[in-house]
Amino acid sequence: MTKNVNFKKWLTFVVLVIGGGTVFKLSSLKDAFYVPMQEFMGLTHTQIGAALSVYGLVQTIGNFASIYLSDRFSKRIMISGSLVGIGIIGIYISTFPPYMGILVAWGLLSLFGEVLYWPVLLKAIRLLGTDKEQGRLFGFLEAGRGVVDTIVAFSALGIFALLGKGSAALRGAILFYSAVVIIIGVVSYIMLEDDKVKAADGEKVNKNKLAFDGVIQAIKMPEIWVVSLTIASIYSVYCGLTYFIPFLKDVYGMPVTLVGAYGIINQYGLKMVGGPVGGMLVDKKFGSATKFLRVALVVAAVAMFVFTLLPHESLNVYAGMACTLGFGAIIFSMRAVFFAPIDEIRVPRNISGAAMSIACIFGYCPQMFAFTLYGSILDKHPGFAGYKMVFYLMIGFAILGIVITTLLLKMIKKRQALVDAE
Known part of the structure; x- marks a missing residue:
């Protein structure tokens, strides 16, 4: 019984780590494709900076709402829904929208990634282990994200090179990021459990309260x-x-x-x-x-x-x-x-x-x-x-x-x- 519980815990942990390693690839598109974004999406340094500023603004304001939202809704819904939402936004970005569309897209990436996903992921990681396991859980979360980050980033670069390093190649890399995050979102929905909320003395649960x-x-x-x-x-x-x-x-x-x-x-x-x-x-x-x-x-x-x-x-x-x-x-x-x-x-x-x-x-x-x-x-x-x-x-x-x-x-x-x- 204990072996089954541990296996399920670490399998859940792996799913969470993979999600954590893919969720920010689209919002961090500049890390690997800064120059192609300028060349093929027609963005200046200032415009890319402005998109990142919108991202940070939505994150800061939105995290006030996440204080309430992260415990109000099930982690299964929040995590899987956020990942799929980010993938859909990525598909929109692959159309190379106008500048205002870029600003809206990066604002939505922040909403789904930083506000609705990240605090809930941290909560899920904390609840997986005892007080004696917190260091290694968070440590291996960061390490695992590094592995996934590197694999996914180099895969996207490989696709970009394979497709000729032009506008179609950039579009292919963005769609690759989108597909990966959507797949992980579906897997997360299948693997994660709904949160079990209990009220005292058998009272009816009022989730809002x-x-x-x-x-x-x-x-x-x-x-x-x-x-x-x-x-x-x-x-x-x-x-x-x-x-x-x-x-x-x-x-x-x-x-x-x-x-x-x-x-x-x-x-x-x-x-x-x-x-x-x-x-x-x-x-x-x-x-x-x-x-x-x-x-x-x-x-x-x-x-x-x-x-x-x-x-x-x-x-x-x-x-x-x-x-x-x-x-x-x-x-x-x-x-x-x-x-x-x-x-x-x-x-x-x-x-x-x-x-x-x-x-x-x-x-x-x-x-x-x-x-x-x-x-x-x-x-x-x-x-x-x-x-x-x-x-x-x-x-x-x-x-x-x-x-x-x-x-x-x-x-x-x-x-x-x-x-x-x-």
Whole structure:
């Protein structure tokens, strides 16, 4: 019986991971097809940036609604419906719609992916395991997403090359992304179970009231807000990883042929390394995601400071790549588990969705300002001086994270003492 339960749990986990690795491929179309989007869809840098801004705006506003929605409706419906919806939007994008259509499409991709899907996926992952398994579950979620990301991205690139690298090839790659996400949506509907909602004393279940009560309960937990700030500090450092690519190109003279490969490793490959390492360290070594995050933030701050002192002008490009990828691995080990503290603060499982939504709102909010902040610094201060300022900012965010995780550990200790005393 136990073997059957474990098999079903891990099979469900695999389905969730595959969904998590495909859901954002269309909204991240620029990662692999930035130049083809300009050439064949007629989009400028500003227009692509505006589409991403619409995406972020919908995500931020929509996540307030997801505090309620993620616990109101079954994860089976939310996850499968969101995936199929994203696939349908992808089919529309493959028609190369006008600019306004692009803005609407990216807004809808954010609605289905960030608002309706992502908090529910995190909730589903949390509910799969015990408090002793949270690190490895979230760690292997990130690692698994990295594997799926890489396979799907390279498959799309292969289709693009096979079809001649023209407009039809871009359309074929987009349709490939769409087909994959729709198939996973159908599989998710078949494999996942509906949430079982219970009311006290045999009362009739009022899902609206239960969901609303859960929202109020989650909002009143200060620990959830501190976890959100922890995520935000780490995500602010994570945003800086994007600028390692132009840094290596401008300062180290990285050849254009290496840029694409480095970008894929930097954004996808590191998930496969950092995810399981972070997860296993949390569960096996530290016994606490928050303790691990504090130590990792200290390591990140020191590593980045040392990096700023290196003689970059005399190092070769492969040394620069190794240093930046090593730092990236540290950040990805934290990204993999920065939602795990939700379990440490003893959030009731029936409000997991609301808690994850709050964490998403404020944890991911740096994407609204960090890229603009880092980019404006580089525009105003060309050369290594600008990059050095960006790196110092990343150190500052890491130090802020150390302060926040120290506060969170005190709050966790206090809450656990109260629970033990009851």
